[in-house]
Structures are given as C-alpha cells and as structure tokens.
Amino acid sequence: MTEPIPPISLPPTLHPEQEGEWLRTHLLAWLDQEFLPEPVNQQIAQRAAQVFVRQRMEGENDVGSLLVAILTEMKAFDFSQSFYSEFAVANAVSDLLLASLGIDRCCGQ
Template sequence: MTQPIPPITLPPTENPQLEGEWLQQHLRLWLDTEFIPEAVNQKIAQRAAQIFVRQRMEGENDLGSLVIAIITEMKAFDFSKSFYGEFAIANAVSDLLLDSLGIDSCCGQ
C-alpha cells in the first residue's frame, strides 16, 4: 500500500519580517535566473513574500498550507507581463524553503 507523504513543518518563526526579506531576495534571484530577468519579477517576489509573512505571523508552519495560501492569493496577481503563474511561484517558494531546511526536493526524496 502507498504511504502518504508526511507533512513538512517549518520551525516556528522568530522574525517573520527577516524571513520575508530572505524569501523575497531568493525568489527574485530564482525568477531572474530561471528564465529571463523581468521588471515584474520584483513585484512577484514582493507579493509572494508578503503572503508568506502574513501566514507565518498568523502561526502557519505547515509548508503545504503555505503553498496553498500562495497559490490562492497569487491568483489575483496580474501575471500578464510575466512568463510565470501562481503555481510556478508557489512551487519555487516551496523549493527555496526546503533547500533552506536542507531537504532535497528532487525526485520525490
């Protein structure tokens, strides 16, 4: 029988603003290097970081719930000047967070 994937829980936040700044910087770098640098990448990274910080300040530590929140709230973002969408952004945030925790996100590990 297939085993469910256990949830990934982030450590409780001590400084959500600092986490948000880190996320914004790393997401912007990822956006600029993954495809091409675009002016809108800064706005995308800023909005995703705002969502993340608010969720963390409200006590959310579950990575899956954070990803869903980013997908849901980024649906209202205007991606018309970008090659990305809300799912790519949420997945990138997840990968960046997993990497920061030392968890390999490749190949279902």
C-alpha cells in the same frame, strides 16, 4: 500499500519579516535566473513574500499550507507581463523552503 508523505513544517518563526526578506531575495534570484530578468519579477517576489510573512505571523508552519496560501493569493496578481503563473511561483517558494530545510526536492529526502 504506499505510505502517505508526512507533512513538512518550518520551525516556529521568531522573525517573520526577516524570513520574508530572505524569501523575497531568493525568489527574485530564482525568477531572474529561470527566464529573463524582468521588472515584474520584483513585484512577484514582493507579493509572495508579503503573503508568506502574513501566514507566518498567523502561526502557519506547514509548507503545504504555505504553498496553498501563496497559490491562492497570487491568483489575483496580474501575470500578463511575466513568463510565470501563480503555480510556478508557489512551487518555487516550496522548493526554496525545502532547500532551506535541507530537503532534496527531487527525491523527497
């Protein structure tokens, strides 16, 4: 029988706004590199960072829970001018957070 994957947590935050700016910058770079740089990418990165900061200020440290919160709240975002969806954004945020923790997103280690 396979073992469940343990949850991955970020350390408690001391500077959520600084973390949010880091996320906004890195997510925007990812969005611009993955397809074409588009003006809407700035809005996407800003909105995802806002959700992330609010969740961190509320004490959320679990990466999976952060991913679900971003996915849920980005459903209300108008992606009609973008190549992306709320799923792509939430997954990109998760990948960026895992990379910041030194976790290889490809192989889980």
